[in-house]
Amino acid sequence: MPNRASVIIPPMKVSELGEFGLIDLIRSSTTQDEISGRTPRHEVLIGIGDDAAAWQGDSQIQLATTDTLVQDIHFDLDVISWEELGWKAMAVNLSDIAAMGGIPKYALLSLALPGGLDAADISRFVNGMTHVAREFGVAIVGGNVAASPNVVITMTIIGCAKGKAVLKRSTACPGEHIAITGYLGLSAAGLEMLKGKTISDAEMGDILRRAHLQPRPKVREGQILIEQGVRTAIDVSDGLIADLDHICESSKVSARIRMEQVPMHPVITANFPNYQELALCGGEDYELLFTADTATVARAKQALDCPVTVIGDMTEATLPARVTVLDSKGNTVPYRRGGWEHFRNGVPGPKFS
Amino acid sequence: MPNRASVIIPPMKVSELGEFGLIDLIRSSTTQDEISGRTPRHEVLIGIGDDAAAWQGDSQIQLATTDTLVQDIHFDLDVISWEELGWKAMAVNLSDIAAMGGIPKYALLSLALPGGLDAADISRFVNGMTHVAREFGVAIVGGNVAASPNVVITMTIIGCAKGKAVLKRSTACPGEHIAITGYLGLSAAGLEMLKGKTISDAEMGDILRRAHLQPRPKVREGQILIEQGVRTAIDVSDGLIADLDHICESSKVSARIRMEQVPMHPVITANFPNYQELALCGGEDYELLFTADTATVARAKQALDCPVTVIGDMTEATLPARVTVLDSKGNTVPYRRGGWEHFRNGVPGPKFS
Numbered sequence: 059m060p061n062r063a064s065v066i067i068p069p070m071k072v073s074e075l076g077e078f079g080l081i082d083l084i085r086s087s088t089t090q091d092e093i094s095g096r097t098p099r100h101e102v103l104i105g106i107g108d109d110a111a112a113w114q115g116d117s118q119i120q121l122a123t124t125d126t127l128v129q130d131i132h133f134d135l136d137v138i139s140w141e142e143l144g145w146k147a148m149a150v151n152l153s154d155i156a157a158m159g160g161i162p163k164y165a166l167l168s169l170a171l172p173g174g175l176d177a178a179d180i181s182r183f184v185n186g187m188t189h190v191a192r193e194f195g196v197a198i199v200g201g202n203v204a205a206s207p208n209v210v211i212t213m214t215i216i217g218c219a220k221g222k223a224v225l226k227r228s229t230a231c232p233g234e235h236i237a238i239t240g241y242l243g244l245s246a247a248g249l250e251m252l253k254g255k256t257i258s259d260a261e262m263g264d265i266l267r268r269a270h271l272q273p274r275p276k277v278r279e280g281q282i283l284i285e286q287g288v289r290t291a292i293d294v295s296d297g298l299i300a301d302l303d304h305i306c307e308s309s310k311v312s313a314r315i316r317m318e319q320v321p322m323h324p325v326i327t328a329n330f331p332n333y334q335e336l337a338l339c340g341g342e343d344y345e346l347l348f349t350a351d352t353a354t355v356a357r358a359k360q361a362l363d364c365p366v367t368v369i370g371d372m373t374e375a376t377l378p379a380r381v382t383v384l385d386s387k388g389n390t391v392p393y394r395r396g397g398w399e400h401f402r403n404g405v406p407g408p409k410f411s
Numbered sequence: 412m413p414n415r416a417s418v419i420i421p422p423m424k425v426s427e428l429g430e431f432g433l434i435d436l437i438r439s440s441t442t443q444d445e446i447s448g449r450t451p452r453h454e455v456l457i458g459i460g461d462d463a464a465a466w467q468g469d470s471q472i473q474l475a476t477t478d479t480l481v482q483d484i485h486f487d488l489d490v491i492s493w494e495e496l497g498w499k500a501m502a503v504n505l506s507d508i509a510a511m512g513g514i515p516k517y518a519l520l521s522l523a524l525p526g527g528l529d530a531a532d533i534s535r536f537v538n539g540m541t542h543v544a545r546e547f548g549v550a551i552v553g554g555n556v557a558a559s560p561n562v563v564i565t566m567t568i569i570g571c572a573k574g575k576a577v578l579k580r581s582t583a584c585p586g587e588h589i590a591i592t593g594y595l596g597l598s599a600a601g602l603e604m605l606k607g608k609t610i611s612d613a614e615m616g617d618i619l620r621r622a623h624l625q626p627r628p629k630v631r632e633g634q635i636l637i638e639q640g641v642r643t644a645i646d647v648s649d650g651l652i653a654d655l656d657h658i659c660e661s662s663k664v665s666a667r668i669r670m671e672q673v674p675m676h677p678v679i680t681a682n683f684p685n686y687q688e689l690a691l692c693g694g695e696d697y698e699l700l701f702t703a704d705t706a707t708v709a710r711a712k713q714a715l716d717c718p719v720t721v722i723g724d725m726t727e728a729t730l731p732a733r734v735t736v737l738d739s740k741g742n743t744v745p746y747r748r749g750g751w752e753h754f755r756n757g758v759p760g761p762k763f764s
Contacts, residue, residue, distance in 0.1 A: 072533060073526030080533065080556050084520070087537040088544075088551040102517075102550050111552035113517060116470040122552070124519040124567055128559045164455075164466060166477040167437070168521075168565045173426030180425060180433065184440040191441075197455050198441040199464035199475070203433050206481045212521045212565040214477055 081106065107308065108227050109157035109292060112219070119219035123154035129209040137252045140179040142271040143211070144186025150295065151213040152194055152275035153344040157293035159225040159284035162217040162277060165191060165198045170206030194277055220281045225291035225348070230309035234290075234349040236370040239279055239362065241323040242298055244269035246340025247330050255329075262325040273344040279362055283348055286357040291348035297341040299381050299393055305349065306372075306380035315370035315383045317391050338383065338393050434459065460661065461580050462510035462645060465572070472572035476507040482562040490605045493532040495624040496564070497539025503648070504566040505547055505628035506697040510646035512578040512637035515570040515630060518544060518551045523559030547630055573634045578644035578701070583662035587643075587702040589723040592632055592715065594676040595651055597622035599693025600683050608682075615678040626697040632715055636701055639710040644701035650694040652734050652746055658702065659725075659733035668723035668736045670744050691736065691746050 072080060085106040101114035110123035127133055127147055138146070148165065155162040167187070171180070191198055196215065248270030257263040276293070283291055290309065292301045298320070302313050317334065326333045349372050350358065359366040376382075383391040425433060438459040454467035463476035480486055480500055491499070501518065508515040520540070524533070544551055549568065601623030610616040629646070636644055643662065645654045651673070655666050670687065679686045702725050703711065712719040729735075736744040 070530050071526060072524055072528045072530055075530040077556055080530070083530065083534060084522075084537050084551075084554075084556075087534060088541055102552055105550070105552045106554070108553075111517065111519065113552065115468060118469065120569075122517065122519055122567070122569055124521045124553070124565070125555050126521045126523055126557050126563070126565065128523050128557055128563070130560075131558050164464065164475065166464065166475055166567060168477045168479045169437075170479050170481050170563055171425055173424060175425045177423050177425055177428040177433070177436065181436055181440060184437050188441055197458070198437075199455055199458045199466065200461075200477070201437075201459070202478050203430055203437075204479050204481055205484050206561075206563065207483075208560060210479070210481070210523055210559065210563045210565075212477070212479065212563075214475070214519060214567040216473075216475055216569065 109154040112224050119224055121155055121158055121160045121217045123151060124212060124214040125151045126212045138271050140182035141186035144183040145190050145272050147211045147213050148187045148190040149273050149275045151215045152277055153293045155215055155217045156275045156277040156280035157291055159280040160217045160219050162194055162196050162215050164216045165196050166214040167201035168212040170204045170210040172207060173205055220284050223284055225284060227292050227305050227308035230290040230305050230311050230349040230372050232311055232372050232374045234351055234372045235355050235368045236313055236349050237355050237366055237368045238345055238347050239276055239364050239366055240345040241321050242343050243326050243336035243340045244323055245342040246336045247326050257329055265325055275344055276346045279346055282361045283358055286361050287354045288348050288350045288358055291346050294343040294345045294347055295341060297339040299338050301347055302381050310375055312373045312376040312380045313370060314373055317383050318386045319369045321367040462507040465577050472577055474508055474511055474513045474570045476504060477567040478504050479565045491624050493535035494539035497536040498543050498625050500564045500566050501540045501543040502626050502628045504568045505630055506646045508568055508570045509628045509630040509633035510644055512633040513570045513572050515547055515549050515568050517569045518549050519567040520554035521565040523557045523563040525560060526558055573637050576637055578637060580645050580658050580661035583643040583658050583664050583702040583725050585664055585725050585727045587704055587725045588708050588721045589666060589702050590708050590719055590721045591698055591700050592629055592717050592719055593698040594674045595696050596679050596689030596693045597676055598695040599689045600679050610682055618678055628697055629699045632699055635714045636711055639714050640707045641701050641703045641711055644699050647696040647698045647700055648694060650692040652691050654700055655734050663728055665726045665729040665733045666723060667726055670736050671739045672722045674720040
């Protein structure tokens with residue numbers, strides 16, 4: 059064994075270390091080699107710590123991302139249909155390519171399943187997955203199946219950059235605006251409804267259900283952001299504050315959001331007293347959160363078909379809070395830190411690529 | 412929804428359909444689109460049904476493969492150390508790139524874990540994984556972590572072909588020899604030892620333990636096979652007969668093995684009365700099984716540093732058995748069909764790419 063410095067870990071459980079601590083552990087263990095030059099880094103442009111990994115191919119930047127959905131952690135088979143599950147598994151992975159402004163091309167599916175499931179349900183799952191793949195021009199080229207006590211779905215998507223650049227988390231600058239596509243909080247509100255909250259209007263109920271179970275990855279939107287000169291973006295999977303915090307951390311800056319500018323669908327404000335929390339911390343909206351100067355945001359707004367709302371500004375790094383939320387009077391709005399985080403609240407969380 | 416023909420599945424459980432039936436189901440559901448031209452196939456060269464997927468990149472053939480290890484299905488934490496588990500997770504995936512004769516380059520890790528695990532164990536896991544990655548020049552560029560009731564590890568490896576060709580399962584021809592690198596049955600024998608069988612010689616015990624827990628992927632060997640003109644290969648993950656059967660099925664040919672030529676390590680023949688079964692059906696040896704004409708096999712033998720043994724010949728397709736095993740008198744040796752197969756015997760099985 060080579061004489062290499064080991065990462066020192068005080069005795070603690072994974073749940074105490076937390077999801078992001080665990081990602082840091084993996085990152086530091088794997089990048090030590092890069093620092094010491096022992097592992098060829100090939101042409102890695104973005105390693106652990108963004109929505110997708112990126113490396114320089116022969117002529118194009120290549121992208122790859124992987125995400126796992128675990129039964130009873132990420133989904134409840136009493137709530138989601140198999141067709142919707144197939145859709146969502148593909149969509150959440152495509153969203154990571156969208157967050158890079160990339161073109162998704164190939165998918166690998168790893169399916170761990172109990173033997174007692176109905177084969178017809180797996181067929182429904184594949185139909186849902188294929189439906190989204192077809193829409194976004196993705197070919198499902200391989201994968202594997204294995205027996206497991208619970209359902210665990212891992213998708214990997216491989217793609218490439220649209221041009222010579224990708225959207226990163228690490229390039230935000232103080233003074234830039236913070237903008238978001240679409241509405242926030244719909245997915246988390248949909249989950250509340252699916253868990254029992256009554257929504258009397260059927261059409262509103264349908265909007266909420268689809269927001270949570272059949273999210274639409276903003277693939278084309280990500281590509282348009284790149285074309286219009288945006289450099290910094292992330293998809294909202296963990297929640298607005300948590301994902302904006304990832305940008306702040308990567309870019310070494312802070313952020314200030316104005317609460318009254320956060321776009322919320324009327325179905326949320328009308329039916330959910332906790333609408334602020336849903337919009338700030340809900341997660342799984344799969345909208346694109348990006349930062350850019352005034353002119354670039356204006357161009358992006360013009361070029362995109364969906365609503366684009368400026369919700370705040372990037373600032374110089376401040377401590378302790380990297381993300382500050384202000385109300386209309388300029389007072390700080392308190393929020394629960396964290397958004398979704400695995401091992402702490404056991405709900406969907408971010409990936410380390 | 413488009414009006415498309417659905418795959419008809421009679422009411423049955425996944426366990427009745429079996430692993431390969433399930434793979435066929437996924438393949439037929441996803442390739443219908445390709446046939447009908449609805450999904451761009453980009454430049455897919457090899458889709459579902461080989462060791463890795465392959466597509467034409469700008470100048471090189473690109474490869475990708477994914478594999479999942481499920482706690483208590485693929486590994487037992489009472490038997491394997493965390494460092495060995497990290498090694499094995501990386502090695503079994505590299506073996507699929509080896510089976511294509513390719514160059515592995517980038518890895519993505521998806522780790523689903525219970526929160527109660529020790530963080531130090533995850534560090535050991537990453538060290539084991541990184542050790543193998545370093546040896547084979549692979550950069551770990553991303554992945555994700557998630558909470559889960561049991562440990563589920565999914566690795567994805569992305570690489571490229573060594574030259575203009577890859578080793579396939581579908582190109583074997585009648586009259587070609589069947590050859591194998593190394594020895595067969597060591598891994599399954601190692602598992603028997605780890606489950607309680609006494610092996611008095613410590614050195615022998617160590618060979619068996621490493622064969623099962625720290626397999627060496629034959630990456631360089633696969634590249635040499637391509638360089639020497641071999642076109643057809645598979646890695647022995649399911650077992651000699653099961654994997655040879657995959658070649659027969661893909662190539663629409665049959666195979667005849669001579670039992671006395673199957674290479675078995677002395678530790679197996681001396682200590683395991685069931686050595687024939689271990690060698691024929693044991694699986695997880697991660698040796699390369701290939702077919703080629705006499706001159707090509709001779710060149711490969713010359714170029715490789717490891718033992719290479721001719722164990723039989725490919726024949727015209729016969730029914731019912733595609734793989735026949737003969738003893739030294741030319742009599743048929745009966746064997747248990749199947750090798751490892753998920754949902755039937757719940758042990759490691761093949762991937763669908």
